Amino acid sequence: MHGFFDTIVDRRGTDSLKWDKLKERYGDADLLPFWVADMDFRVMPQLAEAIAARAAHPSYGYSFASKEYYQNFIDWNSARNQYDILREEILSVPGVVCASAFIIHALVSPGGKVMFCSPVYTPFYSVTKEQGRQVVTSSLRINNGRYEMDWADIEAKLAGGVELLILSNPHNPIGRVWSREELKKLGDLCLRYGVIVFSDDIHSDLIMPGSTYTPLPVLSEAIKNNTVLAMAPSKTFNIAGLNSSYLVIANPTLRKKVHKALQSFHLDINLFGLKAAEAAYGAGAQWVGELTDYLLKNAQTVVRFCAEHLPRVKTFVPEGTYLMWLDFSDYRLPQAALMQKLQAEAKVALNDGSHYGPEGIGFARLNIGTSREMLLQGLAQIASAFASVN
Numbered sequence: 001m002h003g004f005f006d007t008i009v010d011r012r013g014t015d016s017l018k019w020d021k022l023k024e025r026y027g028d029a030d031l032l033p034f035w036v037a038d039m040d041f042r043v044m045p046q047l048a049e050a051i052a053a054r055a056a057h058p059s060y061g062y063s064f065a066s067k068e069y070y071q072n073f074i075d076w077n078s079a080r081n082q083y084d085i086l087r088e089e090i091l092s093v094p095g096v097v098c099a100s101a102f103i104i105h106a107l108v109s110p111g112g113k114v115m116f117c118s119p120v121y122t123p124f125y126s127v128t129k130e131q132g133r134q135v136v137t138s139s140l141r142i143n144n145g146r147y148e149m150d151w152a153d154i155e156a157k158l159a160g161g162v163e164l165l166i167l168s169n170p171h172n173p174i175g176r177v178w179s180r181e182e183l184k185k186l187g188d189l190c191l192r193y194g195v196i197v198f199s200d201d202i203h204s205d206l207i208m209p210g211s212t213y214t215p216l217p218v219l220s221e222a223i224k225n226n227t228v229l230a231m232a233p234s235k236t237f238n239i240a241g242l243n244s245s246y247l248v249i250a251n252p253t254l255r256k257k258v259h260k261a262l263q264s265f266h267l268d269i270n271l272f273g274l275k276a277a278e279a280a281y282g283a284g285a286q287w288v289g290e291l292t293d294y295l296l297k298n299a300q301t302v303v304r305f306c307a308e309h310l311p312r313v314k315t316f317v318p319e320g321t322y323l324m325w326l327d328f329s330d331y332r333l334p335q336a337a338l339m340q341k342l343q344a345e346a347k348v349a350l351n352d353g354s355h356y357g358p359e360g361i362g363f364a365r366l367n368i369g370t371s372r373e374m375l376l377q378g379l380a381q382i383a384s385a386f387a388s389v390n
């Protein structure tokens with residue numbers, strides 16, 4: 001049966017970063033794109049209707065976030081995550097990366113240390129450096145095919161003067177949804193060493209059936225008061241182009257500091273971004289359920305395909321996100337040659353694993369937020385390109 005998610009839209013010619021910048025980014029406009037983290041599906045119909053309805057009213061002047069914009073987000077979190085948020089804890093921000101810059105600026109002293117577990121989303125590195133702060137990383141360890149935190153290393157580094165820990169929950173690119181136990185341990189360690197946590201939970205609605213997401217602040221009052229949390233409808237509902245994200249900061253002192261930094265640049269959210277967030281959290285629960293069911297089947301398809309046709313590529317079904325982490329290290333290709341082979345021979349655009357940290361050498365990131373048909377086509381092209389490698 002051909003369902004909603006089997007029919008992707010032709011995004012070429014829509015100024016889409018993923019599709020229309022292939023020539024500029026990868027040197028070839030004809031690649032199948034499995035890179036930047038957005039999806040090829042149509043948006044949820046109620047969301048498109050909300051935008052169209054607002055666009056139909058010919059007045060686009062200064063606007064503010066409606067009561068429903070806040071309430072739908074609060075209700076979403078309380079129903080899905082048993083996470084109770086107060087209206088005054090919420091700040092609106094254009095994006096999570098943009099917010100991370102403000103947060104670092106507001107909460108870390110110049111030249112201070114910011115830590116995260118790697119491999120991880122590339123802007124964690126760049127934003128920290130752009131803000132003139134030091135990057136400290138702790139490598140995740142693979143244990144029985146599953147990434148885990150290295151507790152001894154984390155504790156030693158936190159004790160060494162780190163001011164802010166950035167958490168990716170779920171973790172891009174390795175797809176872990178951190179467990180309650182892991183989060184409690186990490187949250188308590190940060191409290192012990194006086195390290196504030198910025199929890200980037202942008203992928204937290206994209207949880208594979210069978211996994212459970214826990215927002216860090218539900219674990220204790222002390223942890224809640226030590227956490228700045230980011231969420232957004234951008235990944236979940238595929239509206240990254242609308243630049244509309246949320247910060248939740250329960251601690252008034254931290255909130256004031258971040259708010260002051262935000263205000264100093266006078267950033268506002270676009271009115272369509274506000275409307276989209278309101279509609280997404282108001283009507284999106286069922287759609288997200290169907291989306292994650294589809295994504296799970298996509299991930300299982302990749303794992304099965306690799307087992308049958310690319311047995312030297314190791315991969316696993318992620319617990320969250322629509323990003324898969326493919327281990328090509330068995331081919332022993334230098335990283336540039338691996339990426340070149342994927343591009344020039346397989347004709348696919350994946351993200352270079354080494355961009356997430358040195359732990360990613362030998363890996364590539366595959367975005368499965370597309371139709372199963374396009375995914376299978378890309379996999380077949382990869383299999384035929386690698387068939388001749390010794």
Ligand SMILES: Cc1ncc(COP(=O)(O)O)c(C=O)c1O
Nearest residue numbers: 037095096097098121168172202
């Ligand atoms: C962990 C993580 N944070 C932030 C972002 C991007 O956030 P934004 O577009 O809101 O800046 C991404 C996008 O892939 C991501 O994976």
